[in-house]
Amino acid sequence: MYEELADEGFTVITVGIERSPDDARPWIEKARPQHPSLIDIEHLVPDLYGMINVPTVVWIDEEGRIARPNDASFASNRFKLLTGLDSKRHLRRLRAWVRGEAPALTPSEVRKHQDLPTAADQEARAEFTLAWWLSREGHDDDAEPHYVRAGELAPHDITIRRGSMRTRGLNPMGLAFLKLAIKSVLTRNPLYRPLKDSP
Amino acid sequence: MSPTLTLLHDGRSDEIPVADLANPTIPAEALEETLGWDLQPEGLCRGVICVPVDQSALVRGDVLDLRVLAGALQRPLVTDEKHAVASLGASHHDRGDALNSLEAPDFTLPDLDGNPHSLSDQRGKKVLLVAYASW
Numbered sequence: 001m002y003e004e005l006a007d008e009g010f011t012v013i014t015v016g017i018e019r020s021p022d023d024a025r026p027w028i029e030k031a032r033p034q035h036p037s038l039i040d041i042e043h044l045v046p047d048l049y050g051m052i053n054v055p056t057v058v059w060i061d062e063e064g065r066i067a068r069p070n071d072a073s074f075a076s077n078r079f080k081l082l083t084g085l086d087s088k089r090h091l092r093r094l095r096a097w098v099r100g101e102a103p104a105l106t107p108s109e110v111r112k113h114q115d116l117p118t119a120a121d122q123e124a125r126a127e128f129t130l131a132w133w134l135s136r137e138g139h140d141d142d143a144e145p146h147y148v149r150a151g152e153l154a155p156h157d158i159t160i161r162r163g164s165m166r167t168r169g170l171n172p173m174g175l176a177f178l179k180l181a182i183k184s185v186l187t188r189n190p191l192y193r194p195l196k197d198s199p
Numbered sequence: 200m201s202p203t204l205t206l207l208h209d210g211r212s213d214e215i216p217v218a219d220l221a222n223p224t225i226p227a228e229a230l231e232e233t234l235g236w237d238l239q240p241e242g243l244c245r246g247v248i249c250v251p252v253d254q255s256a257l258v259r260g261d262v263l264d265l266r267v268l269a270g271a272l273q274r275p276l277v278t279d280e281k282h283a284v285a286s287l288g289a290s291h292h293d294r295g296d297a298l299n300s301l302e303a304p305d306f307t308l309p310d311l312d313g314n315p316h317s318l319s320d321q322r323g324k325k326v327l328l329v330a331y332a333s334w
Contacts, residue, residue: 010325013318017332021311024333028311036316038308040330044210047289048297048304051330060303060326064319069298098325107301116295123275126288129207130277139282146277162334172334 002035009062010098011035015045017054017159019167042132046159047125050117053158053191057090059097059104067097067104069114072192085194113195124154128164135167144168156189206265208234208287217262220280224262234287236272238263243271303328 002012012035016024021039028037045051049058051070059068073090096102105113131146147168150160161180162172170176184191204217206225213233217223230236236243238258242251252271257263265285269276275288297304303326307317318326 009323010327011321012327012329013316013321014329014331015308017330021309025311027333036310036321038310038316040308042210044306044308045328045330047210048294048306049328049330050294050298054330054332056330058303058328060318060321060328062323062325064303064305064322066298066301066303067325094327110301111299114298116298117291119273119275119291122288122291122294123277126275126277126286129288130279130284130286133205133207133212133284133286134279134282137282142279142281146279159332163332166334 002033005095005098006034008098013038015040017043017046017163043125043128043159043163050115050121051159052115052121052154052156053162053193059094061104066110068195069105069110070193071195073194085192115193120153121157124150124157124160127153128160131164132167135164140168155187156184158191202283205282205284206233206287207284209289217283220283223265223278223285224259225265225268227258227261227263230263230268234268243268 012033014033014035014037016028016037016039018024018039018041020041024039049056049070053072055072055074056070057073058066058070061067071090072085074085074087093102097104127146127150131143131150134140134143134146147160147164150157154160158180162177165172165176181191201216201218202220203214204220204223206213206215215225215229215233225233227238230238236245239249242249250271253267257267257271266276269287273290273292276285277288278285303318305317305319307315309315318328
């Protein structure tokens with residue numbers, strides 16, 4: 001994908017939302033990307049862009065403006081059965097936008113599709129930042145109530161809830177995630193939130 | 200020697216001296232350098248923007264009450280007295296206004312080798328920003 005469009009004034013920037021560079025190292029070293037492939041151990045990008053799960057993609061135009069806001073899209077259809085997301089549709093639209101064959105969204109459409117963070121979302125992020133620091137300093141027991149509080153404040157924020165599981169001794173691919181996924185269905189708080197702009 | 204508070208804010212941390220960890224404060228002279236705000240007669244100011252603040256509650260001699268400061272800036276503040284650490288989050292108004300402006304928030308993050316890269320380095324190109332994780 002990147003190789004195909006790199007000559008057309010396009011780049012990808014990947015940001016791994018991880019505990020440490022080592023969490024992402026195997027993926028990055030295997031893919032050997034030519035584009036910037038960054039590590040965000042402080043969850044800065046989710047905070048700045050109001051992202052609540054991964055994968056999340058954003059289109060940014062030549063002037064540095066958001067051309068299409070947070071969308072849930074995988075690079076392949078490996079998880080399609082589980083997530084209901086079709087990556088092909090997103091790639092088709094992206095290709096057309098990069099090549100100038102189709103516009104992105106209008107500014108008013110971008111604003112309409114943006115889910116702006118609430119005070120509770122930001123308080124959850126502050127709780128998470130504190131917990132994350134305490135964990136890193138070896139104070140797991142004192143960190144735990146702050147993870148719990150963050151989850152209560154923003155139950156839809158999967159970057160916090162699932163992203164902290166390994167640090168808290170929980171398996172993000174196991175029972176803890178299954179419980180989270182079931183609850184998200186019961187409370188109609190979807191884990192993945194694709195943009196509803198597509199024909 | 201007074202204790203030190205680790206203040207987590209804006210993706211970084213600063214060590215600031217405090218007299219009482221139960222009532223965290225920030226030295227008045229550190230306000231601008233640490234958080235980018237300046238205390239003026241009309242309130243807390245940054246550039247042309249000023250927000251009102253109850254100065255009698257905020258100012259205690261030569262230090263500022265961190266909770267009053269956070270409240271005036273509408274930023275969440277969470278503290279852990281035992282480990283002398285506080286987390287000052289971003290205001291949802293600031294985040295919302297930034298996103299609403301449609302200007303993509305800039306950031307600088309390291310790659311695997313520790314080299315920093317900024318979104319703004321890519322100005323002039325279309326960018327697909329992809330946040331992902333191993334979990």
